[in-house]
Amino acid sequence: MTDTTQNLAGMKVLLVDDTPANIDVLKKTLESLGLNISMAPTGEVALNIAPRILPDLILLDIMMPGIDGFETCQRLKANEVTKSTPVIFISAQVEMAEIEKVFSSGGVDYLNKPFRQEEVLARVSARLEIVKLRQEKDELTSEIKILEEKS
């Protein structure tokens, strides 16, 4: 187990994709980091469960039946509970026109299908490291505040 794996183990990732084979590949890849995986087959399900499971990261397919990935992301960002959860889009091929939409709808990155294991691990790890650092910073800030109030 690498340092990164130890660091990220137990962090929660929500995979949103209507194709079970894609969930299979991502799940298998991300489980090597010891991550806690949830899945949603549609944007509607993702919007329902994300505020309850509070994932550290969401991997969101763009093309889905019902509401697509972009709209799902916009709605996640409009929700106070999920607005700061980073979203990485996944797509068969992110075209130039879509790249702008990835970021304007609130995404932080994107992954192209077919997935390359090394790329998935690198991008997801990098994003989760940032989340973890932010959580640690928030905890330290709270502790400092408490200490200041006591003194």
Next chain:
Amino acid sequence: MKNLLGLEYEYKEAVPDTDRANATPEVLDFSELKIPVELHTQLKGATELYQITEIETALQKLEQSSDDGRALAEHLQAYVAKYDMEGILEILGKVNND
């Protein structure tokens, strides 16, 4: 065609289709099964929230809990492989819990 192209066909025995959509778990009488209430609660909660890792952890515990637990866990594995959460919830609704 064989003579025209000078080909030699190789024939293989048909392999049973193990595609996830066609996987049909064997029939069990769920009302006869009893599992611990805490495992039932854990499994139901994880399934309602599509928490795959949590479901798999609960199934491992279920497998080790009793003969009934093992039978149910083996049965539910096919539903987990299909990400069929509604199917799992439907079955859990029929199972007794202590």
